[in-house]
Amino acid sequence: MxxxxxxxxxxxxxxxxxxxxxxxxxxxxxxxxxxxxxLKKGDKIVTLGGIISTIHKVEEQFLSIKINDDVIVKVTKDAVARKYEDEA
Known part of the structure; x- marks a missing residue:
């Protein structure tokens, strides 16, 4: 006890x-x-660095994101903080 x-x-x-x-x-x-x-193509996301971008291509471990009309960057999925929802 x-x-x-x-x-x-x-x-x-x-x-x-x-x-x-x-x-x-x-x-x-x-x-x-x-x-x-x-996540799918066309979704808006916010990266851990604070960049708001649109998904251009989804791969197994990476995403190609479109920052503007001319710049497409490849990032890991771990770099995504959240989906971006327009405050409209």
Whole structure:
């Protein structure tokens, strides 16, 4: 009984850490992965560098993005922060 009394605060602390920190991070990572898998040609994205661009071509691990009419750049899918939604 004495051991349970000593371990109970640690167990409660671990449970709190799981629900406040670990679980939300896992949820965010899962939704980001699903967003990356759903990207298609013509979608507007924001890169981690803050560049707003349009997807020109989707490959397995890379995206060709069109920054303007003359510039097409190849980036990894990990460089995509989010899809860009016009605030219109």
């Amino acid at each position: 004495e051991i349970i009394g000593q371990l109970l605060p640690f167990i409660i602390l671990i449970a709190i850490m799981y629900f406040i920190i670990i679980r939300p991070q896992q949820k965010a990572a899962k939704s980001h992965k699903e967003m990356l898998e759903a």
